[in-house]
Structure formats: C-alpha cells, structure tokens
Amino acid sequence: MSETILTVDSVTKCFGGLTAVDDVSFTVQKGEIVGLIGPNGAGKTTLFNVISGYYSPTKGSVVFQGNDISGKPPYHLAGVGIGRTFQVVKPFAGLTVLENVVIASFLKHPKRTDAERHAWQVLETTGLADRAHVSAAGLTLAGRKRLEISKALALEPAFLLLDEVVAGLNPTEADRTVELIMKLKGQGLTILIVEHIMRVIMNISDRLVVLNFGRKIAEGTPAEVCGDAQVIQAYLGEAAA
Amino acid sequence: EERNFFKIGVITELSGDLVTGGNITKRGYDLWAQEVNAKGGIDIKGKKYPVKLVYADAQSNPAAGAAAAERLITQEQVDFILGPYSSGVTLAVAPVVDKYKIPMITGSAESPLIWRNKFKYTFGTIPPINFTGATSIKTLTQLKPAPKTIAIIGSNDAFSKATAEAYKTAAEAAKLKVLKFSIVPSGQDMTPLLSAVRSMKPDIIAFGGHDEEHVKFVKALRQIGYTPKALLMHCGITDKAFTDAVGKDGEQIFGTTCWTGTAKTKSKILWPTAAAYAAASQKAYQNPGDYTQGGCSAAGIAFQVALQKIGAKPGMNEEMRNKLVKAIEEVDVQTFYGRVKFATSGEYYHANIGLDPLTVQIQSGKIMTVGPKASVEAAAQYPMKDWKSR
Amino acid sequence: MNLLDVQDISVNYGDIQALWNISFSVNKGQLVALIGANGAGKTTTLKALCGLIPTAAGSIHYQGSRITGLPVHKVVDQGITLVPEGRQLFPKMTVEENLLVGAYLKRAHGKRAQTLKRIYSIFPRLEERRTQTAETLSGGEQQMVAIGRALMQDPQVIMFDEPSLGLAPIMVQEVFKVIQELHREGLTIFLVEQNVHQTLKVADYCYVMENGRIVGQGTGKDLEADQSIREAYLGF
Amino acid sequence: MKTTNSRGPAILGILVAALLILPLVVHDTFVLRVLTEGIMWIGLAIAFDVIAGYTGYLNFGHGAFFGIGAYTIAILMMQANLPFWAALPAGGLAAGVVALIAGIPTLRLKGAYFAIATWALSRAIQQLALNVEFTGGPDGMRLNAFLNPQFFYYLMLITVGLTFLILWYLLERAPFGLKLKAIREDEEGAKALGLNPTKLKMQAFILSALPTGILGGIYAYWITFIDPSSTLGDLVSDQAVVMVVFGGMGTLFGPALGALLIFAFKTIFWAYLSDFQLLYLIILGALIAVSVIFIPNGLWGTLFKRKAAPPRREEPALTAVVAPEEGN
Amino acid sequence: MELLPQALTDGILLGGIYITIAIAFSLTYGVMHVIDFAVGEWIMFGAFTGFYLNKWTGLDPFIFLPVIFVLYFGIGYLIQPVIHRVLSGTKGNPFLMGLVFTFGLAIMFRGLALTVFGFYSNSIPSMFSEGSFNIDQFGITVTIPAVRLVGLCYALAITGFLHYLLKKTNFGLGVRALAQHKDAAGLMGVNSKRTGSFVYGIYVGISAMTGVLMGCILSIGAQMGNEYTIFAFFVVVLAGMGYLAGVPWAALLLGLVQSIFMIYFNPSHTLLAVFAILYVILLISPRGLFGKGV
C-alpha cells in the first residue's frame, strides 16, 4: 500500500495576522488511517477546512489523487470523493435523520428513490436505522456524531476526514465508533482523523501527524510520536510519559 | 328591485396611505346625504326618495377599488356611485362602472389622466389641476412689485407632480423665470433642497404636495429662515387642519382652489350659499370644509339634479341609467359650490368646467379669495411678511 | 446536614421525559461526581439544579431552603454556579470582561478586584490574554475563562459539565488539577464527566446515571472495582 | 408529513375540480373577483415560500417581482402593442431575470441583512419606476380593459394551479426541495455534501420570482391600472410574509391555507363590516401578534403536527465560534 | 460651491435626526435580537402624547420629555415579557416570529392611532421652533435652525448616555452579557427578564421622546410611523445590526447623502440613491459599514 491519495504540500493558512497553519506538509497513503493531533488551537480543524475546500490555502497546495484541489469549493471536493465531518456537529435539525442522509446520497444517486434506498443502507451500517424517522434535533450527542459520519459516508467517498467524532462520547459509545471506523478502513476507505482521546487515536492510527502552533512538530507511528519529547511537552503532558 | 330610497355606492379610501383625503370625501358625501334626507329625500315628481349611502373602502389600492365597485354594483345593486379620492383608484374603478353601465361622479380626483381616457360613465366635480393651476400664477404676477422669478417643487405622486407641472406651464406662459423645478420623493424632509432654493432667492416658491408635506414644507422653509415674496401651495392649505397645524406660519400663504367657504355662490338646491354650507359643515365636523369636501357634496347635487330631470326612481334599469348619464352630461346648475357643468368633449371630458378657479390666501387664519378679480374678497397681502416678524 | 439535597425531580422536554425521580445529595466540601452514558440526563440534571430548565416534579433544597423553581439568577445568587457544557463564553467580550461579568452579583461585586487577582494567579495564561476577545481563544483557554468566570461569583458550590471535553491531554490534566485544587480549598464540587477514569480517582462520592435515572452510587474506589460499571463506562 | 404527501393531493384534486366548475354555478361576478384575488394570493404566498420557507431567506422585497411582472406586461401591451399572450411570459421572464441579477449579490447576505437588502432593492425599484418616463412615473399605467371575470378566474386558477403542481413536484417529490431545506438548515454543512448553495439558492430565487412576475402580469391586465404604490409598494411583500407565517412556513399547503384565511378575513371584514374599517387594522394586527404567540409553527404545522418543524436554534452563530465542542 | 457649507450642515442636522430614530432601536436589536417593526409607531405615540400635553397645558413640549420617557418606559417594560415569550419560543423560527409579532403590533398601533387621533397631520409648537443661528462670515453663509440643533444635541446626549450605561455600569455589563449569551448571562446572575424589560423600556421611552422632537421639527400624523421605521432600519443595518457605535456614523452618512443629493443632483432621485447606497454597502460589507453587526 503505497499509492499516495493525498499530498499536503507546505500549506499555510493565515487569518489576518494569525498564522493558523504554518507550512505543513505530509502525505496520506491509500487505505491507511492517519491521526492528526496537537494542542487546542494548533490548527487541526483549520487544516481540515483547507483540505475539504472550506478555506483556500494562503500558501502551498493540496493534491488529491493526483489533482491539485487547493481552492476548489467543498461541493466540488465532495464530488471527487472527499467526505468530512464537522467538529461542531450541525445536523439539518429541521429534517429527519433519514432526510439528512438522503441529501448526501443525492450526490451519487440523483433519483430520490435510489437515494433513499442508499441512505437506508448507510444508516444500517452506522447503526442509526432505528432512528431514521426521528427529527435530527432529537438525537443525543452520540447519535449526532454518528449521523455526522453517516452523512459523510453517504457521499461514498474515497477519503474521509473525521474531526473529533469520538469527543464527548462515553467509553462504550466511543468503542462502538472506533469499531465503525475500523470497519470502514476494512472496506478500503482512507481516513484522516483528529481526536484528543489518546486511547482512541493511538489504537486506530497507522501514523500520526502532530501540529503545534500551526507547525508540524512530529510525524510517525503512534509509538514513535509518544516518545517524542516535544510532543510530550506540548501535548501529552508529563503524566502520559 | 323596488325600493323607496336611492341606494348609492360610495367608493373611497378609508384606510391606507390616503386615509386623510378619503375621509374628507366621505364627509362631503355624508353631509350631502344628511341634508337631502333632512329635507325628506330627493323630490322626484312630487314623491320624496331618501338616499342611503353604502360605503366600500378602496384601501388606497386600485385593486380594492375595482373590487369595491364590483361589489357595490352586483351585490348591493346600487343605483349609482360616488367616487374615490385619488386618481389611481378612480382609474381602476372607471372601467368597472363602464362595464356595468353605472354612472359615477367623483368629488375629488383631479388628475388630468382620468378625463383623457374618456370613460363614458365617470364624471368629476373638481376641475383638473392643469385647468386650475394657471389662475394663481396669473394672480401673483399681477401683484406689485411684480415677481420675476419662481422656484417650483412637487412631491412625486400623481397629483402633486401634476400640480407642480401645471404651475410650471403657467409660470412659463406668464414669463416668470423658473429658477428651479424639482420633483422630490414623497414624505421627505426638504430642508436641503430649500437651502439650495434659498440661494437662488426666488420671488415665488410654489409647492405641490399633500397635507402632511405642506406642514413639513412650511416648517422647513421657516427653519432655514427664507421668506419668499409669495409662497404658493395648492388647495391643501384651505383645510382648517393646515392652519391649525402651522399657526401663524401659515399666514399669507397663497393657495389654488376652486371653492372656499366664503365663495360668492348662490344656489336654489340644498345650501343657498357657500357660507351656509361651511356653517353646516362646521356644525357637523367642527370644520368648515374645503374644496374637496365641497366637491363631493356637489357631486351628490349633480346626481340629484339629473335624477329629477329624468324623473328616475330608485332601482333603475340600464336604459334609465343611460338616460341618467345623458342627463348628467346636460347638467348645468348653480350650486353652493358654484356652477356645475361637465365637458362632453375634449381633454376635460366629463370634468366640471363650470367653475372659476380661485387664488386664496390665509389672512388672520381665514381663507380669503384674492383673485381673480371677479371673486376677490380681500386684497392680496404681498410681499409676505418675514417669518421672524410675525 | 447536606448542602444540596435533590429529591425525586423529574424533567420533561415537551413530550419526552428526560429525568425520572432523581434523588441525590451533596455534602459541604465534597467532590461529588455524576457519570453516565451519552444522553443519560447529566446535563439536564445540572440545568434543572440551577434553574435553567423547569422541573416537573420533586424538590431541590440548598442549605435547607427550597430552591426549586427559582429562576437561574436567583439560584446563583444563593451560591451555586455552573461551568456549562461548551463553555458558553461571551464571544465578543475580552477575557477580563468575561471574568468581570462573573462578579455581576452584589455578593461578588465588592471583592472583584481581589478575586480577579486570585484567578490570574491560578491561570497566569489568562492574565497574558486579558484583552483578547473570548472567541479567538483556544479551547483550553476558553475552559479556563469559563472556570475563572464561575469563581468570580465567589460560589460555595461549583458544578462542572464535562470540563475536559475536546481538550488536549495536557489541558485535561491541567483542568483536573484545578478542580482538585478548588476542592482542597474547601469548595463543594459537583462534577459531570465523560473521562470516567480520572473522575473516579478524584471524586469523594459518585452517582451513576442511565436513561434519566440514578442506577448506582458509591465512592470512587467502590465503583471502579464494580465489574458492571467497568464494562459499561470504562470501556476496553 | 407522510400524511400530507399522500392525502394532500387527493384533497387538492377535489378542490381543484370544485374550483373548475365553480364559475358555471356561481354567476356573481363579485364572488368570482374575490375568488380570483384569493387564488392570486395563494400563488403569491407559495411562490414566496420557495425562498423564505424552503430556503430560509426571508425576502422582504417579494413585491418587486410582482410589480416587475405587472409593468413588463403593461409596457409590452401598451407601448409595444403586443397581445396579452405574448406579453405574459415576458412578465415572468423579466421577474426571473431581475431575480438572477439581484440574486447573485444579495443571496450572499444572511438573515436580517438579506431581508433588509431585498427590501431596499424593492424600494429602489419602486423609486426607479417613479422616476423614469416609460412607466408613467407616479401616474402609473392604464391597460385596455378586458373585463371578463371568467377569463381572469380561469387564468388565475390555471396559473396558480400549475405553479402549485410544479412547485409541489420540485419541492416535495424531486431532490430539489430537500436540497433547499439542507441549505436552510445549514448552508456551510450542505457544501460538504456536494451541494452548491449559490446555485441552488439562485434557482430557488428564480423559481420564486417567475410565477410572481406572471401573477403580476395577470393582475395588471385584470385590474387595468397599475402604479408604483400599488404594485411596487410594500403591500405584496407584507401580505406574503403574514400569510406564510400564519399558515406555516416550509410547506406548500401552509402558505396556501394562510393566504386563504387571511384573505377571507380581510375580504369579509372589508365587504360586510366596513363601518369598522379602522377596527379592522386593529384586529388584523392583533390577530397576527396573537397567532405568533399561540401558533408559532403556523396553522398548518399546528394542525398537522409536523415533525420537521425547524427547532429553535440557540444563540445564533455566536456560540458556534466559542463553543466548538457543542453538547446537547 | 458656496452651498457646500450649508449642504454639509443640513446633512449633519438631518443625520442627527436619524441618530435619534435609530440608536435605541439598535440597542434593543443588539440585546433582544428583535427587529421591532413598531419603532415608528412608538415615535408616533410619543409625538401625539407631546402634542396633547402641549395643547392641554400650553407648556413647551420639551418640558414633558421626562414625563413621556417615564410613561413609555413603563409601557415598554410591561410589553417586553410578551416579546420575550415569542423570541424564546421553542417552536418555529423565533427570530422570524419576533419580526412578524412586532409587525402585527405596528399594524394594530396604526389602527389605534387613526381611531383615537384621527387622520389629520399636525405639528408641535415649541420655543425652539422659532429661532435659528446664522453664520455669515468669510463668504460662508450657514443657517442652523435652533430646533434641529436641539435635535442633534439630544441625539448626542442619548448616544452618550447609552454608551455610558453600557460600558461603564455594572448594569451595562449585564446587558452586554445578555446580548451575547442569554443562558450564560443568567448563570452570572443577570436577571434576563428584568434586564430585557429595562432595555426595551429604555428603547420605547427614548423612541417616544424622539417623537416629540420629530413633531417639533417636522410634522405628526397617525400614519407617520412607517417612514420612521424605514429610516430606523436603514441606519441600523448600515451601522451593522446591534452595533451601537456605528449608528451615529451611519446616520450622518445617510443625512449627508440625502442633503448632497437634494442640493447637487436631481432631488427626485434622492431616495433611489439612498436605497441603492444601502444595497451596495450591504453587498460590499454584509455586516454593515464597519462589518461589526451581529
């Protein structure tokens, strides 16, 4: 497995005077799970937003499956196979869970009946099928996080960006989500994930990229990164060491 | 339908932007009906038929006006109609009354547009503004020392703009130099514009607008402290409400109208004189009434005269109504309002051309006619006294 | 006597009942924790306690007097405060203004200069950022402001709703350190957390919630030893 | 929602059939006129709801499309001497083109800003009509009278009926409606799912403008007189807002019901209680205020307990920045 | 060119009027997130109250400003809970509902006013309506009507007062907190109901006082409200909704545009220009002139 699916090439993103992402480069290979970690405010979500087209990079470029996608709008990227979730889960609150997913299914299934059938399948996979007709606003946090994943999956993406989909879940719920992620990996999906819960991130990631103050300070297997003095000092804290 | 009273539809603006004008027309129609009924009704060949007014609010909206006409005609089965305050609503109502062949006389709408359309069943007792506007300009130019320059401002609604244009045409004809001619959006504060006007020092400032704008205009002029030799507005100033609102700042303002409560008119029908009408109005509404209200009462009288002439009884059929239209076209009568006679051809088709337009001036809170010569009650006070020394 | 006494409270969201006859109590100076699955009703419990949502039944007593049904501003006036889920700072205000709003109450207003100093000594980071608007702070910094703001009220009971949520490990340790510190200083603490391991370590006493009901209780050690609790809430 | 989807069309079918034979039974032209106007308001309300209820953009300048349609037809018929049938589509087209041109910049605005920008735009258009020659300025325009009540009744019925059907298909059956709702709920989030909000909003705006312009055109020919204050004023926009909110936003039946009831209330009051004309304003105002308090979901939403009612969004936008990890 | 000083003066004075109309309105929007369609009607009610008080007592209407403030403060204070209820509803879209609610109020108030006050226009006389200051120096001629100057001073005083209240008092801190996050403000001990009522009361009170001023400068009538509502919206949006500090600048800009347009361009296009400018500014800067609206 060494086909590169995503290349982040010296990406910098500034907001006014603030450099949220500072000259970050890394690659993601097809089929692997890469964890993106770093202290709060390190620029992880910002980098996600750059990759998924919400921001265009101030400098640098993002190459996806050989095409330069920097600056392309999100809906275009959804079309070429990039699915993402949001750290702040925002379901379409006025719609049902099913409708939420159907909207994403339209991308590959323009007919409404097909889209609905596909959405049901996705909900089965993510374990939300029994809540399909519930208003999305009535879901618990765990449910909403799962809905967030369902919507991204309904796009039938090749590459998935998950932003803190486990945060706030209790350990059991977290385990179920981890299982789901592993299952998706099994289906050949490539995943870039942000998470603060070490128990989760260390277990599922093939590789880790660590950001601090917008810069990449480390990259490697979980074990390598855990031992990195800089990472301990900036992110993990003494207790973890 | 057999009835022993005349059922008359009234379409006017009882709500919406033009509620003020609409209510003034209502007073005019009501006062006429009251007076007729106090005398037992309209005397048709010795039998008296009282009148009953059925109102329909046009909501200051042409569509509502048309619906009102349709309702009054088809559901209320009125004998004829007294018409709206504004030209816009009148223009929407006229085709409907034409279609059903129901005569309508409006006591107010005075845009020249109505008459150009030559609606067969629509009449009006107030002469169009382009007909009346010239008189005042003429009166002013005859004053000494003769004014040489004029600034004309009009609000951007159909009536006010027509007023301003009428003044402009008349001023150019009278060889006055028009220093400024501006149309302004309705309801705005005109102070900056008047500052510009002030710098040109015109002898006359003429303004076409509605009630509320008149008040704003005078106050703005007063606030910037420019006193022209003559300030001319339209008939709006003849309403008592105007003098009430502006007080002594209203003194010596000129206006154009075709009737005042002191007009020298004589009549055998209902009120013998304008003064008698004004007194009746004062009694009913604590307001002597203005030319719009008078015009509306006169519209009733015009119907009355035509009905009597053809001996029409309530519940007229189409033939009778056509006769009535013919009779209205032939009306030529002296009323408290002056002579009512409708044109039967030309650009004033079915508008009242029997009246002599008047130039009036507010003197000691009263509306005095200062021109033309035949109607003069008092000499024009000219030039206007400075705002500050009042 | 219990400082805070909750008896049989129920809460509804429209047709849905979220809490079913919840009872528990908190002693003065204790650190009591509440754990449970997502959607168990923990946040709801906290909101009901401080009057942010109405209770359908039951009673809440604080220092022996009934506070059920009091509006939130009256409850906090009595000395209870909440560090809410998601921090809920005033985004356009600076750090210092956020803290000063904490001293809005009469009780706290007089000594606000003093308390402010103390908070800056606990969180020196905040003093560095005092003129920065809250919305531009990092997640951990925001959490510090939220805690500081609650402390500005000079409360006797402070309730935390998932203070470690979304924080980097190093910040989580920091927050737990502060909580323990406040506990040592004698504040009464009611802690809702998803980070069950840590929580059970620091709590004097702990309640477990499920589907809107209290289903278990005990000291932190007891619960950690309990097999069913381990399976349900500790994972792995 | 399921129930309205299946039963709604059936009830609607019966209703349409009744409406179609009505003029054969009822000869009272006033009743026909009132019905014609009532149907027109239904059309205006549902067209308004495409952008307001489905897409979440409250257009306070909806009346501008109506006026543009009316003026286009008046100008084409009176100045270019086109027959009505040729002018009518142009009315809708003109409104659509204005929607396209105005939509590109305005649809970038959010919430109250969009509402007020569209309102300012409609005011500007009104001022424009007051100030150019070919519209007749404040004098307005008169069209040649063709006063056939049946003709206008059927024309209005067919236009609004078709509008309803097309909208119903697009919004309730085809993916389009659901996509619009996604934008209403969360425009940013919708992008991640492959939706192009700019394009969809544009389509909705034009879809809202087209029928409105056509209705304006029919109105002009029917009433025979138009001027800036009656066709380009606040009347249409204001009424549309009230009708849609009263009936229930984000559905087609809600606005239709709202339009019908409010129009009926107005008309009955106007026709039969005209002595209380000012009381009417007081009652209408109070009715609006009270209905907002007691039926915040609108009549339709309350009667049929829609689950999909947009719930209350807590502190808008602000908290999102501060509280990236939102809980419940 | 000789007209320029006067044009600027007129524009600034007109701007002063717009400040008075909009400033309190902006405050309520900022705190309660309600777009009050009835703002013009509050101005109208205040104007008529001043008119009748003057008529009955013969005293200068400015003397009654405090009375009118207190009276309308009370009315606003009492009405606010209803608006609050609408805005904190859990169903529908409360923001829209609030908008429609006040829209209903405005219609009702207009009907009430037409019934009670009648349909005539009027004017309020005051000791200030007479005088004016004339500057005639260095070839510059400028007239400043006293009553408009008073209006400008009033506007600045109110602006100063609101600024002080919001920025320097504990109450103001609570108000600002409430504006940004209702629940969190409650947790800080801010009584959201009472504070909301206070703010709404202040707004209604100030608007009513403004009405008296308008009656002295311009005219009054039962249907006058609509015009003021339009300009209040205009200024508040231009300033950035709820951004109080932007209001004076937006108001002055509006006044100046109107004045300069009336003097130097075709006056008939004044409103066209005004609306077009609002439109264009919103497109360039979607959150008002300063980009600081909420």
Ligand SMILES: Nc1ncnc2c1ncn2[C@@H]1O[C@H](COP(=O)(O)OP(=O)(O)OP(=O)(O)O)[C@@H](O)[C@H]1O
């Ligand atoms: N739209 C924006 N405008 C200005 N600053 C921003 C914006 N978005 C993010 N930032 C800033 O950029 C920095 C990086 O933020 P980002 O959200 O990417 O952090 P993060 O690594 O995801 O943190 P966390 O773990 O807390 O979610 C922060 O300082 C943040 O305040």
Ligand SMILES: Nc1ncnc2c1ncn2[C@@H]1O[C@H](COP(=O)(O)OP(=O)(O)OP(=O)(O)O)[C@@H](O)[C@H]1O
């Ligand atoms: N505003 C609301 N409207 C309707 N239901 C709600 C609302 N808030 C919470 N609920 C429901 O009440 C139940 C309890 O929610 P609560 O937020 O108290 O859970 P929690 O234990 O705090 O969960 P978490 O760990 O996810 O924060 C859940 O089923 C939730 O869906």
Ligand SMILES: [Mg+2]
């Ligand atoms: Mg993040």
Ligand SMILES: [Mg+2]
């Ligand atoms: Mg919670």
